[in-house]
Amino acid sequence: MEIKSKEKEKFESETVIPERPEVSLWKDAFRRMCKNKMAVVGAIIIIALLILAIFAPYIAPYHYAKGSLKDNYAKPGDKYLLGADFMGRDVLSRIIYGTRISLSVGIVGALTSFIIGILYGVISGYYGGKVDNIMMRFVDIMYGFPTLLLIILMMVLFKSTFAVTTPGTFAATLSAIDKAFGGLFFIFIGIGITAWIGMARIARGMALSLREKEFVEAARATGNSNFQIMMKHILPNLIGPCVVAVTLRIPRFITFEAFLSFIGLGVNPPTPSWGMMISEGYKAIRSYPHLALYPGIALAITMMAFNFLGDGLRDALDPRMK
Amino acid sequence: MINYIIRRVLWAIPVLLVISLVTFGLGHAIPGGPFDREKPLPAEIIANLESYYGLDDPSWKQYTDYLWNALHGDFGPSYSSRSRTVNDIISAHFPVSAQLGVLALFVAMVIGIPLGMIASLRQNTFIDYFCMFFALLGVSVPSMTLGPLLVWVFALKLNILPVARWGTWQQAILPAFTLGIGSAAILARLTRASMLQVIREDYIRTARSKGVSEKNVTVYHALKNALIPVVTIIGPLFATLVTGSLIVEQIFAIPGCGKYFITSITNRDYPVVLGIMLLYALLIIIANLIVDITYSWIDPRIRYS
Numbered sequence: 261m262e263i264k265s266k267e268k269e270k271f272e273s274e275t276v277i278p279e280r281p282e283v284s285l286w287k288d289a290f291r292r293m294c295k296n297k298m299a300v301v302g303a304i305i306i307i308a309l310l311i312l313a314i315f316a317p318y319i320a321p322y323h324y325a326k327g328s329l330k331d332n333y334a335k336p337g338d339k340y341l342l343g344a345d346f347m348g349r350d351v352l353s354r355i356i357y358g359t360r361i362s363l364s365v366g367i368v369g370a371l372t373s374f375i376i377g378i379l380y381g382v383i384s385g386y387y388g389g390k391v392d393n394i395m396m397r398f399v400d401i402m403y404g405f406p407t408l409l410l411i412i413l414m415m416v417l418f419k420s421t422f423a424v425t426t427p428g429t430f431a432a433t434l435s436a437i438d439k440a441f442g443g444l445f446f447i448f449i450g451i452g453i454t455a456w457i458g459m460a461r462i463a464r465g466m467a468l469s470l471r472e473k474e475f476v477e478a479a480r481a482t483g484n485s486n487f488q489i490m491m492k493h494i495l496p497n498l499i500g501p502c503v504v505a506v507t508l509r510i511p512r513f514i515t516f517e518a519f520l521s522f523i524g525l526g527v528n529p530p531t532p533s534w535g536m537m538i539s540e541g542y543k544a545i546r547s548y549p550h551l552a553l554y555p556g557i558a559l560a561i562t563m564m565a566f567n568f569l570g571d572g573l574r575d576a577l578d579p580r581m582k
Numbered sequence: 583m584i585n586y587i588i589r590r591v592l593w594a595i596p597v598l599l600v601i602s603l604v605t606f607g608l609g610h611a612i613p614g615g616p617f618d619r620e621k622p623l624p625a626e627i628i629a630n631l632e633s634y635y636g637l638d639d640p641s642w643k644q645y646t647d648y649l650w651n652a653l654h655g656d657f658g659p660s661y662s663s664r665s666r667t668v669n670d671i672i673s674a675h676f677p678v679s680a681q682l683g684v685l686a687l688f689v690a691m692v693i694g695i696p697l698g699m700i701a702s703l704r705q706n707t708f709i710d711y712f713c714m715f716f717a718l719l720g721v722s723v724p725s726m727t728l729g730p731l732l733v734w735v736f737a738l739k740l741n742i743l744p745v746a747r748w749g750t751w752q753q754a755i756l757p758a759f760t761l762g763i764g765s766a767a768i769l770a771r772l773t774r775a776s777m778l779q780v781i782r783e784d785y786i787r788t789a790r791s792k793g794v795s796e797k798n799v800t801v802y803h804a805l806k807n808a809l810i811p812v813v814t815i816i817g818p819l820f821a822t823l824v825t826g827s828l829i830v831e832q833i834f835a836i837p838g839c840g841k842y843f844i845t846s847i848t849n850r851d852y853p854v855v856l857g858i859m860l861l862y863a864l865l866i867i868i869a870n871l872i873v874d875i876t877y878s879w880i881d882p883r884i885r886y887s
Contacts, residue, residue, distance in 0.1 A: 298718075403870070404597045405604075406825040406862035409843060413605065413855065416847050417612045515724045519829050522726060523844055538726050542833070549734045556727030564722035571718070 292576040299572020305565035313359040320353035325530040333548050343550045354532035355558045361533045362514045362562055368448045369455045369513030370506045377456035378502055381463025386471050386490050402457045411450045415525040418446040443528035451513050462505050466498040500577040507570035511563035534559045594867045605859045606645050609852040616661035616850040658853035668857040679838035683824035685754055689762030690769055698773025720767030729760045729833040746835040757834045761827055765819050776808040814876050821869035825862045
């Protein structure tokens with residue numbers, strides 16, 4: 261009799277509990293991120309920058325390379341909202357076109373560090389032992405390089421090796437691609453070669469601890485191959501923190517490009533890179549401070565947006581941090 | 583522990599070897615020699631110069647010669663400034679970069695640590711939000727924005743500090759701030775996070791229940807423990823500041839290693855490029871080694887095998 265009433269109670273309590281809708285990690289994270297005002301602001305700024313970059317020819321009032329010399333060093337005013345540079349080119353238009361450069365460098369850096377870094381780290385951490393040892397020794401070596409110096413050296417090599425070449429060769433093709441990108445292609449390569457190292461270390465550390473977990477053992481017991489375990493069980497569990505780490509690294513890639521262009525090893529003029537605009541403007545900062553300050557502000561806003569978003573994502577994906 | 587340190591130190595040798603090999607290879611792969619001029623030198627003179635510097639030897643011999651001399655503390659001659667060796671150049675320019683790095687680190691610690699502490703003690707108040715917003719701003723504003731901005735405000739508008747160059751203490755203020763603010767922000771966030779974690783520990787509650795004054799709890803019980811992670815990143819932070827100072831050196835025309843590195847690359851002065859690269863790599867390796875060791879020394883729970 262007692263058992264029956266207990267069962268009845270259990271049955272009732274089960275039916276009474278309102279069913280909670282199933283929420284995936286990403287949906288939940290998205291919901292929590294929307295509550296974080298900073299993250300939303302960051303995301304909105306990034307979307308706005310993307311729109312500026314994609315539709316630059318329609319938004320910019322002037323062409324980025326064509327200026328009228330009689331307007332050189334024009335002060336900010338009605339004709340040129342943010343003034344004009346030493347060649348009479350509209351600063352606002354050049355900043356708008358410049359979002360293309362900074363965002364594409366950020367995206368390429370993020371993608372390479374994401375794809376190569378995570379794959380490298382997961383393989384190294386999952387297999388462990390000898391494989392891990394060899395793979396991590398290579399990362400150690402790359403980690404010892406002063407990154408900025410290495411990128412500068414590579415840029416000089418790329419720029420001068422592929423500068424004078426006979427048409428039809430591989431080098432000439434690369435050089436043509438680089439010209440088409442306004443000098444960005446080699447920056448992509450230089451940043452890509454160095455960007456994945458930190459990511460690989462993070463992913464490896466997490467894979468190393470994940471592979472000891474019960475669910476991996478269970479997956480192995482049910483006959484999954486190593487590849488399947490890595491793809492289905494390890495990868496999804498470390499992708500969240502890796503997304504956060506990558507977002508927070510994007511500002512670094514953007515500054516690398518800006519600095520390379522600042523010292524004249526980046527994009528080819530007249531491609532409007534913010535770094536190059538700052539360097540050109542800085543020469544005239546005494547009389548025309550707006551030339552260096554406006555692109556600098558654009559650079560800072562972009563970096564801030566990615567930091568806002570990255571911080572918000574971290575809080576959203578890892579509620580324990582709050 | 584001793585074994586671990588010895589192994590790590592020994593491992594630095596092959597890392598440096600590979601870095602030197604890669605740098606040497608990259609340098610030699612760049613077309614154009616150090617003696618190319620607008621007006622070409624006669625072939626005989628170039629041949630003479632090349633045989634004087636050993637540049638007519640096969641590449642592998644040049645590399646092994648370089649290594650042999652480097653092991654004896656001689657990093658070779660500079661091609662572009664004939665009267666100076668790489669050793670002279672590094673001992674003249676590295677102290678400048680190191681000074682800049684130390685000053686920036688000082689700025690970072692003096693601003694960052696108190697900011698993080700105040701924020702953590704007033705968690706979720708306006709003061710906390712303000713400090714953390716400032717920290718986020720500091721992380722996000724690159725030297726390329728901050729440098730020209732500070733120059734414009736303090737050197738040109740207010741006219742109280744010099745625009746550029748290096749030597750007097752006034753000239754050091756703007757570069758040190760430009761370089762240090764980003765790290766100050768990093769330290770502030772780290773200190774805050776670490777303090778918040780420590781404040782919730784049981785021993786803090788014990789101290790409070792014993793009747794220790796709030797000030798003493800904060801300073802002697804909480805801050806002392808909260809600073810552990812902060813102290814450990816100061817080494818790598820210094821390495822990052824020194825190796826990353828070339829942006830600031832470029833903006834403020836400071837004759838440091840980074841600025842010289844860029845000049846040397848344009849001049850195809852490989853021994854200088856190689857020397858600075860190796861010096862900075864060594865700095866990074868040592869900094870990382872120190873972190874790992876201090877971690878296990880401060881926190882005995884971490885064991886290395």
